[in-house]
Amino acid sequence: MTVLDILQYPDERLKQSSKTVEIFDQTLKDFVTDLEETRLAGPGAVGIAAPQVGCARRLVIVDVSQLKKPVDNHGYLLLINPEITKWQGMEKGREGCLSVPDYTGNVIRAESIRIRFQNIEGEWIEFDSGGYEARAIQHELDHLDGMLFLDRLVSRRSDLFTRKTYKK
């Protein structure tokens, strides 16, 4: 197992689109192991995308099951050739990224999504995700198209009134 180097912006590779994963073999499994090792070595990241370590393939890992404040989740997710097939709602949330150290900013994401992807055996799976996990998935999928959360920043001064509120 190897902890890989994480690319940081302005590395141009972060702005490139990634290619479809076509071969599901031991090399892929070894890469996934290293990618997860790299995620866990960082400062509490809930996701990582292959292009963040310089591998331009459509593959991400998301795991929001270990947060201090628990959220709905599907545990450890390896999403290969993922695509979002449905979106619903909009919500503002704050995001940071391993590839953009020392900055967090507000981003609008879909509140809930349906995600379709292949697992490590190449089998297609589809399910619904919402809230924080859906946000993490959308953040990671953006990396596959050369998008960073910086491309989606909204001004703090154009505030949206958020929906989940605790009324006084």
Add this chain to the structure above:
Amino acid sequence: MKKWSLITLVGADQAGIVAQVTQILAADDCELGETSMVRMGGSFSMMLRVRHDDMDLGALLKGICESLNLHLHVDEDVASNCEETDPDVNITVYGADRSGIVAEVTAILADAGLNIIDLETAVAGTADKPIYIMTIEGQALQGVDALTEAAKKISKGIELNIVPIQTLRA
């Protein structure tokens, strides 16, 4: 030896203030760090963290301040280290306008552990029925529940929503 200063400029709003001021700074190798530049009512305000060689920033900006009628204040040798502090709570407040809303709300929330990172307010509505609107991003040093509990003490007629921010780290 480069050092950091904080420049504050305020004056009547007009097009081109930012471009003219920042061109003068750039021409003398002053590097901008964090800045806030915003129109407030008919005024335009700028606060700029600037990294620069040993020089008199007041003298550098004297001409432009005179031509644009800007008030200038310079705090020299401010801290160079400015790690971002992430907010963990977002608070929105609104109500029929009256004096003392900000004072009342922030005093009650400060007692319950609110450290304000970013606060802005606006006056909306019509002249005879003005509405006061405030948004706050801050740190709930005693937890969000403490703020929610304390908010019950706020006067009727002021609507207040407290939403935790769970920053995504990916």
